Amino acid sequence: MTTATQVTKRSEVPAEHRWNLDDLVPNLEAWEKEYAEVRQLLTKVKQFQGKLNNADAIRDCFALEDEIGLHSERVYVYANMKHHEDMAEPAAMALSDKAKKLSVEASEALSFITPEILELSEEQLKALIADPKLADYKFTLEEMLRQKPHTLSKPEEALLAQAGSIAQGPGTIFGMLNNADMxxxxxxxxxxxxxxxxxxxxxxxxxxxxxxxxxxxxxxxxxxxxxQKNTLAATLSANVTKNVFYAKARKYPSVLEMSLSGDNIPNEVYSNLISTIHEHLPLLHRYMKLRKKLLKVDELHMYDLFTPLVDEFDMNIPYEEAKQTVKESLKPLGDDYLRVLQEGYDNRWIDVYENEGKRSGAYSWGAYGTHPYVLLNHKDNLNSMFTLAHEMGHAIHSYYSDNTQKYRDAQYTIFLAEVASTLNEALLNNYLLEKTTDAKEKMFLLTHYADQFRTTVFRQTMFAEFEKIIHEKAEAGESLTPQALSEIYYNLNLKYHGSDMVVDQDIEMEWGRIPHFYTSFYVYKYATGFSAAASFAKQILEEGQPAVDRYLGFLKSGGSDFSINILKRAGVDMSSPEPIRQAMEVFEDLLTEMEKLAQ
Missing domain, CATH: 1.10.287.830 (putative peptidase helix hairpin domain like)
Known part of the structure; x- marks a missing residue:
């Protein structure tokens, strides 16, 4: 392992390894102009208040709402991405704060639209859905009708919108503590x-x-x-309290149901995931036993989960090599997909290396009307190559959605988001395994794939179960003290990892460093997404072009229909536990192959 002793400053990172945010907003002056444009557009919103009772008025109001959304999205995304370059840089911090406040202001100004339209009778709403003048907004209106029982009066909606700044508090505080102060x-x-x-x-x-x-x-x-356990527990507890408040305010029986409702996901999808993974925990325990054997240790500890199982086998993969390998592995997706990938490589969509103050982790983000961006903290290893494939999967999904769908229908749900990223990882893994003839390299790659199952399916399901438990406790009026959070988290680790693992006491604090707990009931989608991706990968590799066409159709669908329907059309039914069971079959085959090599 080679590690520099000091973290590089942002100014020292070569331009070709930094994303080019000029494509999004050319400079600060242009950002301020864009910001002023949003403020000006917001003054026009009031003219529609009290008048949203006919197709013409609703169409014009939606068009204005879209225009505001397009501009404010650019303002918000640019400011926050600048902030993520160096979280301790005061000017970018101020810009991010200003953008967040504008976002809340816009949300407040537009908050009357849905409740006012929903004051119309069901018959009137159905007539509007069928009106050709509103054809571009058909899905929006159908969604409004579905959400009608959970939409409040205009003053109540305005009040909830005003509370938006407070609601962002726990996540913002955690981000600053975790990335800047700690x-x-x-x-x-x-x-x-x-x-x-x-x-x-x-x-x-x-x-x-x-x-x-x-x-x-x-x-x-x-x-x-x-x-920092007391501060971290107070911050996470505040986030859960916020969720409970919103669920009660919007008349949902639970936070879980409220969170799934946005994507129109049945509760059974969440409970099926946890129960199906519980059924298959013996497979994870079997992997822990194998890991212990291969590492030749008397006790397997939590800090032994990431080290390679193959002696003296290093995969040092420079960034340029990682890019080329990812491209080769994605050839089954066709020439057009590779064209978009190369465009991202060539045109500085990607912010590559860690620098002082830079946001940790990796993501893909962007604003409609410009190309997507990818933030990495790249190291020259196998994991980072898979992260590149993963995040470019997100980016290309966004590219296809944005270039096929109108603004309003382009944004795919989080439920769908992890499918495209994980499919890329599955294809990369398949490519590397097919290419190797070296037994050690094969075991190294099999370990990596097994660890993807461990981290993306089992671990994320454990996170999902943790979230479910802490929200249920809060809803029952129980306090989320640091001791309670740590005990719940520690016991889940015991259950998931089995008797061949020494679950070190230190791991009880891991809940304190998981950013996704501030985007509540998000993480289960990694596990469902991984399962859907495994199904897609199998179809693409076995069927070829017909499966590729279905898959590209999925990428181009954006958020133009309910997530379950979009996947079903492309050939994967996530309303059943079957894709998760299929993923578990792949994991079992993987373990069997590793056990043979280990003999």
Missing amino acids: KFPKVKNEKGEEVELTHGRYIQFLESRNREVRKNAFQAMYSTYAK
Whole structure:
């Protein structure tokens, strides 16, 4: 493991490795102009109040709403992406704060639209849905009708919109604490050098073959979080309290039901996932047993989960090589898909390396009307190559949706979001396994794929179960103290990892460093998305062009229909536990192959 002892400053990163935000907004002056444009457009909204009772008025109001959305999205995305380049930089921080306030202001100004339209009778609404003048807004109106029982009066909706700034509080505080204020100690790397621990370096340390390096990084990480446990528990508890408030205000029986309702996902999809994974936990326990055997350790610890299982086999993959390999692996998706991928490579869609203050992790984001962007914190290893494939999957999904659908129908749901990213990973994995003739490399790749199952299906389902438990406790009036959160989290780790794993006490604080807990009931979609992607990959590799056409149709559908329907049309039925069971069959085959190689 090679690790620089100091984190690079933003100004020292070469231009070709930084995203080009000029494509989104050319400069600060243009941003201010865009910001002023939103403020000006918001003054026009009031003219529609009290008049949304006919097709003409509703069409014109929706058109204005779209225009405001297009401009404010650019303002918001640019400001926050600038902020993510260096979270401690004051000017970008101020820009982000200004954009958030504008977003809340826009939300408040537009909040009357839905409740006013929903004051119309069901017959009137159905007539509007059928009106040719509103053809572009048919799905919007159908959605309004579906959400009618949970839409409040105009004053109540305006009040909820005003509460938006407060609602953002827990997530914002956690982000600043986690990314800007929290400082980790120095730990020794394999060469005995003292190196500052960061979010980006943490997994690198856990991948080390030196067990002492892994253990020290693990303990340093969680002891740092433990020192902030009261603040972190208060922040997470505040986020849960906010969710409970909104669920009650909108007359949902639970936060879970409210969260699933946005995508029109039945509760059974969530409960099916947890129960189906519970059925298959013996497979994860079997993998833990295999990992313990291959590492030749008396006890398998939580810090042993990321280190390679193959002795003296390193996959050092420079970024340029990673790009080319990802491109080769995605050839089954056809020439047009590869064209878009290359466009992203060539035109600086990607912010590649970690720098001081940069937001941790990886994501794809953007605004309608310009190309998507990808944030990475790239290391020259296998995981980072898979992250590149994953995030470009998101980006190309957005590209196709934005270029096929109108603004209002382009944004796909979070339920669909993880399918495109995970499919790319499945194809990359398949490509690498087919290419290798080396037994050690094969075991290394099989381990990587098994770990994808562990982290994307089992671990995310464990997160999903944690969220379900803490929200149910809050809804029952119980306090979410740091002790309660840690106990719930620790016990879930015991259940999921089985008797061959020593579940170190330190892991009880892991809930304190998971950003997704501030986007509640999101993580289950990684597991369902992975399962859907496994199904798509199988179809594409076995059927060829007909399956590719169906899949590209899925990418181009955006959010023009309910998520379950979009997937079903493309050939995957997520309303049944079957795709999850199929994914578990793949995992079992994988384990069997690894066990054979391990003999």
